[in-house]
Amino acid sequence: MEPIQLHQVKKAFNQGRPNEFWAIRGVDLTIQPHRATVLKGPSGSGKTTLLSMIGCLSRPTSGRITRGEQLLSGLPERFMTEIRRRTFGFIFQQFNLIKGLSVLENVMLPAYPLGPDHAQLSRSALELLHQFGLGTKAESRVEWLSGGEAQRTAICRALINDPEILIADEPTANLDSRLSREFMAIVDGLKQTGKTILLTSHDPVVFDSPVVDRVVEMSDGQIMDPSCC
């Protein structure tokens, strides 16, 4: 598996308008596979923006993002979706589960456009839920879940397509410290299975954790200590 490389990535919001804002101002970064990397920095420093560009959710204004030979930035939407679906699993800060649907349905959702066999898909979704201690909750509606359960559901959903890279934006912001530590234990387990993990966080539980291999500090859309890359 190849590392993800960012070359002079810049991102502007509202480009060409009076309220133009450069959220990312030239980032060079290499993200090693099978490692846990944390982006850290003050609010507004551009962590989420950078994360969504790496995860193919948005495109950089300039610069290139590559993974080995493959170019990830500047692709047409179809290909971006394709790569996103196969390569990345997302865990959002607000979990972003779809209300009104059951836990099981939420977990299966990312696989729907691929049209896999139904029995097989629900089996692997249930397996994931069991693995994360949610076996009994499969048929519950997601709005009944506690914060920790909701996050574990979100993790299961991120894993259903068996992605190589997991992306989590402020995964512990809505959790207490015990649940945060549990989360880091899960991250550790995932790392053992060979996943690449990319997080952002303000939380010392996260970036001081022994699970994390590397902390990248950001400020004002730039990486603080470029020497480390």
Place this chain on the structure above:
Amino acid sequence: MRKSDLFILYLGTLSGLLLLSLVDAGNRSHLATQQLAETRREVRALELTDLSLFTEARYTRHLSQSDRHTPFQDHPLALEHFPSGSLVAPPTLLRSGR
């Protein structure tokens, strides 16, 4: 059972009923030919010209025979003779502007 299975079943049932209704219509109109022939014979024997649907007034009973001064012909779109006046189309004669 999956929701989509239920839906396909439900849609299948309804579509089946729709087909059935067409078959039923074919059947019944086939069965009715006898009775229609009977009615037709009566029309011929009694030299009838109209349906006896609107018996409320003289000028609505035999629509095809009515005078040109009857309400329908004076003002074809008038709704004053409810409900026949609103259900019956103006004569083709008037509409074609002859």
Place this chain on the structure above:
Amino acid sequence: MKAFIRKQRYLIDFTLSSLLRRPGKNLGLLVVYSLIVFLLASVMLFTHALRSEARLVLADSPEIILQRMVAGRHDLIPGSYLEKMGRIRGVIGKHGRLWGYFYDPAVQANYTLMVPRDRQLAEDEAVIGAAIARTRGVSRGDFLTFRSTDGNAYSFRVSAILASDSELVSADLILVSEQRFRTFFGIPEGYYTDLVLNVRNPKELRKVAEKLTLRLPDTRPILRDEILRTYDAIFNWRQGIVFVLLTGTILAFVIFAWDKASGLSAEERREIGILKAIGWETSDVIRMKFWEGAIISLSAFLLGYLTAYGHVFYANAGLFEPVLKGWSVLYPEFRLTPFIDGLQLATLFFFTVFPYTVATIVPIWRAAITDPDTVMR
């Protein structure tokens, strides 16, 4: 192909789950929608069946009926006109017809009195339509007494009741003998209500009619064609108060449905963002919405049509009876023969399913092409 079908089924799964989140609202929508389709389909099936039946049944009406006009009004025609018109090529038979209306104050109904040519009736004998028998509560052997224009009361013995199978054309008929008809209405010997001409070859009808108007300028010929066309135009479903009334309802529904289908709530927008972020393509989202529109409108079409079929052909169009009946005291009891026009059905399908589905899809375009990174914040 297999993957495609599986994918569509997943999309249906999702759509149903998401529709079931607001069961009351969506079920209500479906019910109202079905009701509208039901009304439209009922009108359509009913009028088409009636029109088809009229066309079939009246195909054996007299070829030409000749009315005499006096001062613009239909008047009695002298029997001498039969000779006066002379020989016309193509006419194989001609005779006078006697018929008229009688208002019965007892039940406030209008009857059509008629002298039949296919049977000989005694002076005091009458054959009545089934609706009269029903309304007056008489059966064979009973007597009916009517007061005529000369002030005398005449009694008729009901010798037969016309077959109720043919009520659609004979509900209000009273068949009497020629003698009694003339005395009852005071119509002098040698006069008729109108004349009937039999023409074998339909191609000659126009020619015959032209000759008639030339030779008898005070008459008006009515061709069978015109009768048929009259009933073709009648019940044209676009006509009529039913549709006028319905238009308001339909418009109200269209506005409601448009609002429901095209208005995307903030929550729905967010959901689309989530779906895209976790790997759905824009086209998947649009397909999902297509299913949402299709499920509702297809259900409404099928449910509405099927109930309409039951209503018109099994419940005798009970909802329309009061409308058709109007002021009539005598109303034929008839069971409509189901004639279904495939084109009409297809039109109904198109106009109920297509616009709604489009209305659900269109607004999605805008929402679905936005960048999915909005869900990150």
